[in-house]
């Protein structure tokens with residue numbers, strides 16, 4: 001039967017669920033909706049390295065990694081990242097979504113158990129669903145619930161994977177990685193940590209929260225589209241698993257490798273990130289200031305780091321306020337149901353190291 005696209009779109013419009021692509025070129029003065037936490041996306045050094053790479057090697061990679069697209073710069077980035085993270089090997093993918101949706105079903109399948117935090121990103125969720133493994137989700141950061149699931153179900157499966165984000169992309173809080181690691185040891189479970197929002201910003205020299213907690217998951221995932229200011233993603237794991245992914249992961253095999261300038265800029269971002277302690281400190285200070293200012297106005301916010309959310313229930317009310325904020329030059333993500341559950345609609349503020357306390361004062365004044 002044919003889908004009635006118009007009817008579906010009309011229903012979405014009527015219930016404030018309709019999504020429309022905004023124009024990112026219209027620059028508002030106060031931008032709190034970007035993942036460019038360290039302001040690397042427009043950094044001169046990244047542009048310089050990208051231009052040099054284009055002059056020397058051209059723009060496109062010309063093919064998949066297993067054909068003509070496996071250039072030296074890409075392998076060199078993988079080695080540098082593995083060193084940086086203290087992991088055996090790294091494999092670069094074209095995006096975090098592609099990685100999560102592709103890797104999980106390559107490594108797990110029917111007859112396996114996957115346990116995941118309820119607030120895991122859509123790409124992780126899609127990967128789990130595609131895998132056809134038995135999937136159980138535990139309440140967000142609820143270790144009692146996770147323990148119960150492990151007690152009740154772990155023994156019925158040969159292989160089990162536990163999935164979490166380190167800094168959660170929506171609530172901006174962090175997972176109890178030490179307890180999770182202990183569970184994975186106690187119950188013989190593989191452990192996947194998605195550090196998309198932590199890598200570059202948190203941990204010693206930006207190594208992320210696994211490094212900060214002193215844990216070594218089976219799989220550490222990170223993206224370049226956020227603090228690195230570029231594009232792409234990586235998985236850090238054992239040599240053997242990387243080898244297996246090169247041989248079996250369709251999302252890795254059947255796609256054109258990332259363009260040369262993207263990798264050149266990402267390599268430069270990795271160098272810069274390691275010396276950006278002052279920017280990381282600025283982000284910490286700004287997040288504390290933001291929470292304090294909101295609290296003085298009587299608002300509690302979710303999160304403690306560079307992602308901070310102000311709950312604003314109801315799609316319609318959120319959109320009204322969103323438009324009013326745009327009119328006074330403030331751009332912030334309005335996150336609606338169904339991206340978050342009903343009643344948990346919110347403004348999601350992403351802080352950048354270039355923000356100032358005056359920027360925050362201005363934004364808080366609008367509430």
Ligand SMILES: Cc1ncc(COP(=O)(O)O)c(C=O)c1O
Nearest residue numbers: 095096097121169194196223225
């Ligand atoms: C936790 C998490 N994982 C993965 C992704 C996807 O990464 P990418 O933007 O590289 O596709 C995101 C991006 O929003 C994310 O927040």
